[in-house]
Amino acid sequence: MIAVRKAIYDIERMNMATGEIFNDGSYILYINGTYRGDDEIGNLMHDFSCSDPDDMINKELADRTRYFKETEEGVEAVCKVMEDMREEAKKEEHIDTTLNNIKNLMETLKLSVDQAMDALKIPMSERNIFLDRL
The missing domain is CATH 1.10.10 (Arc Repressor Mutant, subunit A)
Known part of the structure; x- marks a missing residue:
């Protein structure tokens, strides 16, 4: 099997005995956390792997991460959770x-x-x- 390095994979459940798709109404998306393409998903996966908000691309995510990691109120909120x-x-x-x-x-x-x-x-x-x- 050739490895495909996509950002998002649509997953279908299948009856392995018959090979038929199992239509139970569920919809599964697999997001490849190692994907680093030059697009919104790639940037998001990059940001999710950053421990330092200053290394993040998305300003809103960086600001929110900074709040939870670097302010007393944010740290208290995380501790409470x-x-x-x-x-x-x-x-x-x-x-x-x-x-x-x-x-x-x-x-x-x-x-x-x-x-x-x-x-x-x-x-x-x-x-x-x-x-x-x-």
Whole structure:
């Protein structure tokens, strides 16, 4: 296969057994992050790879990047987003761990889902979180 170095690739999902296009309504665009053509996409990919806003081509993107990297307000905003992401990841990890514990109790001790959640002392107000994912 010859490597094509395009900026954008239209991707179609295909049924590999029949070779037919899988028309599920999804539309996938692959943007080649290594593309560096002399056009808008090439300039954007260049700017996305820059750690220093002064090296960027697009002034608006450089200014916004500079705000988030070099001003107290911008740095605080980024830190807040990162902290929110960490908290969300912790919640998801707790949910995943609890789901595994529920499943293990059900399988090993042959408990019902309610009995497993009782054994784990899961409050009634939180049970739908787990029931929706089982």
